[in-house]
Amino acid sequence: MKKQKRKRPGMTVGSSLILVTFVLLCLVAFASLSFVSANADYALSKQTATKTSNYYTAVGNAEQQLAAIDQTLAELSDSFATEESFANAIQHAYETNKTIDTFSDNDTLFLSFTMPIDESNGIYVKLQVKHLQECKDGQSTCYEIKEYKTITTMKPDPQTISGDGGFLFDNTDE
Amino acid sequence: MNNGHSRTSIFLMEIIISVLLFSLASAVCVKLFVHTHMRNNDTHALTRAISEAQSVTEIIRSTADAELTETNDAFCTYYPLGDISHNGNSLTMNLFYDQDFLPCNAGLSKFKASVDLQVKDTFCYIDIEIQNDKNESIFSIHTQKYIH
Numbered sequence: 001m002k003k004q005k006r007k008r009p010g011m012t013v014g015s016s017l018i019l020v021t022f023v024l025l026c027l028v029a030f031a032s033l034s035f036v037s038a039n040a041d042y043a044l045s046k047q048t049a050t051k052t053s054n055y056y057t058a059v060g061n062a063e064q065q066l067a068a069i070d071q072t073l074a075e076l077s078d079s080f081a082t083e084e085s086f087a088n089a090i091q092h093a094y095e096t097n098k099t100i101d102t103f104s105d106n107d108t109l110f111l112s113f114t115m116p117i118d119e120s121n122g123i124y125v126k127l128q129v130k131h132l133q134e135c136k137d138g139q140s141t142c143y144e145i146k147e148y149k150t151i152t153t154m155k156p157d158p159q160t161i162s163g164d165g166g167f168l169f170d171n172t173d174e
Numbered sequence: 175m176n177n178g179h180s181r182t183s184i185f186l187m188e189i190i191i192s193v194l195l196f197s198l199a200s201a202v203c204v205k206l207f208v209h210t211h212m213r214n215n216d217t218h219a220l221t222r223a224i225s226e227a228q229s230v231t232e233i234i235r236s237t238a239d240a241e242l243t244e245t246n247d248a249f250c251t252y253y254p255l256g257d258i259s260h261n262g263n264s265l266t267m268n269l270f271y272d273q274d275f276l277p278c279n280a281g282l283s284k285f286k287a288s289v290d291l292q293v294k295d296t297f298c299y300i301d302i303e304i305q306n307d308k309n310e311s312i313f314s315i316h317t318q319k320y321i322h
Contacts, residue, residue, distance in 0.1 A: 013184050020192040024199040031206040038213040045220040049313050052224050056231060060317040067296055067320040141322045 054117050055150070062115040062123050066143075069100070069111060069127065073142035077135035086132045111143065120154035219285065222275035223304040223313040230269075230289055230302055231315050238298040238319045242291055249289075255279060263293035283307070296321055 072093060080086040087109050094102045100113045109129040114122040126147035129135075135142040233252060237244040246260045249267055255277045257268040270283035290301040298321055303314040 013181060013188060016185075017188050017192055020196055024195060027203050028199060031203040031210075034210045035206050035213075038210040038217065042213050042217045042220075045217045045224075049220060049224055052228065053313075053315060056315045056317040059235075063297070063318050063320040070320070070322065 058117040265291040
């Protein structure tokens with residue numbers, strides 16, 4: 001009678017190595033994923049830090065521009081006696097200035113400029129020029145800030161133009 | 175019997191290889207996890223530093239005048255633990271934060287925000303720097319405000 005071979009219960013040779021390999025693969029995969037994720041978060045924070053720094057540098061430059069405008073308006077207000085001549089003088093003063101725009105609406109004169117933050121964003125400032133008498137008083141600034149906002153200055157890529165001719169990323173209201 | 179002995183030797187060898195591989199990979203993974211943890215701490219610190227610096231800057235921008243009295247009052251109200259020194263047209267403030275970026279006393283601090291304001295002519299120059307406990311700069315803001 002042939003003696004039957006008894007099979008050992010439990011693990012066979014090689015199965016523990018397979019198990020360990022699987023566990024290690026999982027461990028390495030999760031470790032790598034968490035490391036990549038942490039690095040991405042850090043890069044994003046760095047980007048935010050750079051953007052914030054650039055924003056406040058642009059804010060500082062905008063404040064310098066406001067100071068220059070206020071000085072010009074104060075000087076002009078001293079030289080002119082009527083609202084009309086004052087407005088004409090302001091428009092004439094900024095006629096050749098490419099960074100500051102002048103426009104009037106219902107006899108109110110506005111000045112606007114955009115201070116770049118980076119290659120795609122800027123701070124848009126819109127000022128309403130006060131009446132001549134208020135400027136002459138010198139109690140406060142010769143302007144009132146009407147708008148102070150961050151805008152996108154980047155021109156839309158032609159590839160982002162949708163089928164109906166409109167921009168997918170619309171920036172036309174600025 | 176000889177066959178059984180051979181199988182045991184192979185199994186033992188396999189266990190040894192498994193343990194070696196496991197320890198090797200574990201060492202690498204632990205190193206990766208430690209790096210990840212440190213990066214997460216750096217990210218958290220930087221994010222909070224940006225937020226705190228922005229808060230302080232906006233308080234200054236909304237209150238700055240030629241004598242900085244309003245700014246001084248605002249700092250005393252919003253940062254009671256701050257070390258404030260107001261002298262004419264200049265103001266300095268040191269703020270201390272613990273590891274969770276909550277305001278604390280200087281002795282317990284892990285982070286320090288140095289705020290320096292100088293009024294010259296018609297401008298208030300704002301310098302804010304946030305440092306860690308190794309005196310390394312994490313984040314800084316340099317800007318100015320026009321004062322009529």
